[in-house]
Amino acid sequence: MRQSKIFFFLLAAAVSVTSCLKKDRMNIDLDQGPKNVVEFDNTGSNMAKVSSKFPGFYSDLGVLSAGQSKTFNINVSYSGADVAPQDITVKLELDQAALDKYNEDNGTSLEIPPSDVVSFPSTVVIKQGQRSATVPATVTLASDFDFDKAYGLPLKIASATTGTISQNFGKVVYSFGVRNKYDGIYKLTGHHNRVPYNYPYEVTMHMVTVGPNSVIFYWPDVQTYGHPIGVGPDPVNDVSWYGGGIAPVVVFDPATDKVVNVYNSGGATPITMFTGAGSRVSLFDPATHNITVDWNYNNNPLRAFFDNLEYIGPR
Secondary structure (H helix, E strand, O other), X not given: OOOOEEEEOOOOXXXXXXXXXXXXXXXXXXXXXXXXXXXXXXXXXXXXXXXXXXXXXXXXXXXXXXXOEEEEEEEEEEEOOOOOOOOEEEEEEEOHHHHHHHHHHHOOOOEOOOOOOEEOOOEEEEOOOOOEEEEEXXXXXXXXXXXXXXXXXXEEEEEEOOOEEOOOOOEEEEEEEEEOOOOEEEEEEEEEOOOOOOEEEEEEEEEEEEEOXXXXXXXXXXXXXXXXXXXXXXXXXXXXXXXHHOOEEEEEOOOOOEEEEEEEOXXXXXXXEOOOOOOOOOEEEOOOOEEEEEEEEOOOOOOEEEEEEEEEEOO
16 A cells, blocks of 8 residues: 655644543442442543543534534433432532543643533432433534633532432543534545646545634644645655645635635635636535635735545544
8 A cells, every 4th residue: 555755845743642541331439338329420431541530521422503402411320239219319510620630630621611502400310210310411502612622511419319429420521522514534636836836636634623614624644734735746645735834724604605714724824715817616515515625825826726625424
């Protein structure tokens, strides 16, 4: 299998890699002995580090349009040998201190989202004869949803009418990811019009959500934001780039799916939509999920890129 040669055209990119540990057993607080405890149960795998004081669960909520909502589960358990002897009312509250500790333990920078972005019931009832109960937390793509922030919902079990609150799993942090409809994995083909760099390019590109109706070019071959440029006749292997200093963001009108703006998030070099000679209508095709976008930098018509993004699938 041939591997593309990535030449650093102007500057190199820094790459960081993070990882997490998964915890597969049920969340039974072994420190409490044989008696039943009230605790948060798993919502997927525990994404927190082994050394983390509190567990953390992540939910990929997929595609959301402005104003739309999706939910993830909050699971509460009466864990131990017995079922609930009667209905157990469990009170839930936000806990900023738990989030601070979670960030410290896991090297994260999660923030509590605005109340119109995430809502959750204040109580959960574990019915008599049952061992657990589930309630939804609702995430809404509200006007103040900030894609530049990583959100975390830290909850604690403030009280329970029966049972002892778990020391290990009486607090939890829920995080989540949201994408817009333009997000995805694409095959990027195109060319630049500046001689001698007017060769074609063909790479796999991730278009990553950075706003309700905007996506940024993320090039997995270089593991950061950026855009290729052809430097030879082979569009797969003869490619270079400007480094992270040229990182276009494409903004769409959600009513028409036409591109209304292209700007540079990577540095001071201005990027705009290209409307000069040979330019096309820049848009997202909802039938094929493909994107056409023409843009240039430094307001120079001889610094234009003509991009075709063929949709492969979701990230």
